[in-house]
Amino acid sequence: SRRRHTRSSLVSWARRCVQETDIKDEKKRGNPFANMINKLDLGNEQIIVMLNSKEDEASNESPTELVEIDISMTAYQNSENYFDAKKRSAIKEHKTKDAAQHLSLIHL
Numbered sequence: 001s002r003r004r005h006t007r008s009s010l011v012s013w014a015r016r017c018v019q020e021t022d023i024k025d026e027k028k029r030g031n032p033f034a035n036m037i038n039k040l041d042l043g044n045e046q047i048i049v050m051l052n053s054k055e056d057e058a059s060n061e062s063p064t065e066l067v068e069i070d071i072s073m074t075a076y077q078n079s080e081n082y083f084d085a086k087k088r089s090a091i092k093e094h095k096t097k098d099a100a101q102h103l104s105l106i107h108l
Contacts, residue, residue, distance in 0.1 A: 008075035010036060010049060038066055045072040 010033050026034035039048040050064040069078050 004075070004079050006051070008079075009033065010047075010069065046070055 023034050023037055023040060027037075036049045036051070037047055038050050040046075041048070047069045049067050049069060051067050052064060067082060070081075073081075
């Protein structure tokens with residue numbers, strides 16, 4: 001998918017350009033990957049990037065989502081961690097909604 005390709009490209013680029021001053025220079029030059037970087041934490045080998053959170057990336061109004069990328073891991077490992085976390089979050093949200101609904105039925 002386009003999002004996975006973007007992440008893969010971003011991780012590849014970040015490995016070549018890991019100093020904050022380089023990233024600032026790249027942002028000034030208009031590098032789209034550099035502009036996605038929200039925070040660089042080299043001590044923990046992490047980059048926090050801003051991605052569109054909607055599947056429709058063509059929308060200019062889509063909200064952004066902060067995503068952690070571990071530069072010591074492959075793009076595949078990072079995407080696997082991301083989607084696993086999203087799945088766990090969705091399951092937890094579903095369980096919370098079910099519990100709230102169950103409680104509201106008890107109080108009726």
